[in-house]
Every structure is written in C-alpha cells, then in structure tokens.
Amino acid sequence: MKKSTDELSKILENKKNRKDLDEYLSQNRENFSNQTFAELLEQTLKENKVSKTDAVKRSHLENHYAYEIFRGTKDKNLSRNKIIMLCIGMEADLEQTRKLLLKKQYAPLYPKNERDSIIIFGLQRKLSVMDINNLLYDKGFEILD
Secondary structure, three states: OOOOHHHHHHHHHOHHHOOOHHHHHHHOHHHOOOOOHHHHHHHHHHHHOOOHHHHHHHHOOOHHHHHHHHHOOOOOOOOHHHHHHHHHHOOOOHHHHHHHHHHOOOOOOOOOOHHHHHHHHHHHOOOOHHHHHHHHHHOOOOOOO
C-alpha cells in the first residue's frame, strides 16, 4: 500500500530513522513518483476529460510547441508561466497545477503572493488565459505568456 506524503514526511522526521537513509529509500521506493512530466500531463487530461486539442487551444500556446511539450520533447526549459497556461488549458485544479509545477521544480502557486493569488482565483473559476491575463494586467502584474 502506498504511503501518503504526510506519512513519508513523518518517517523522515523520526529521529530513529535519520541515520539510515539507505533503509528508508529501499523500504519506500514504491512510494516515489517516477512519472515523467509528459505522463503527468496525460494523466491530468484524462482526469479532467479534456482532449489534447482543446487543452492546446485554450492554453494559448503555439500549437506545434504545445504538442511537443505533451510529447516530452520541449519540456527542458519550460517556464512556470507556460506550465500554468497548460494547466488553464487542461482545466486543472490547484492540486494538479501544484503537482505539475513541482515536477519541473517550480514553486507552486502561493496565496500570499498577490500575482499567484490572481492566478489561483482564475484557476478556481475556470477562467481563460486571456481573462486571467486581463486581471493580471489590470493589477499591474506580468501576464502569462
């Protein structure tokens, strides 16, 4: 049975386990995520019942570029903004967006950051990239591009 993130954190925090990293890693290997970014994108599409075509169109990314991201051939230098735009296109919720951002080692959206709060507001209300960009622009923040 897979352990939750909280369970793994508690095991790591336990003073008795601090010295034996190798044992922790071997005992919990099945709990680590080995999913690629492209696989996580596919999973998000499937969970949200959104077609790749619709996601690409709604993301406002260049078609060819977006499809290469889905194939995993253009995700090396993918910006945080582009991931957020894909998430909007896929109608991802906040948790799905967090997972995708973390997978590429970006900070998740943070409610104490005003710009991020605007994006969270838009994600929660399933606003379009253009609508979120209008909100960002009106408040004096960098738009998603």
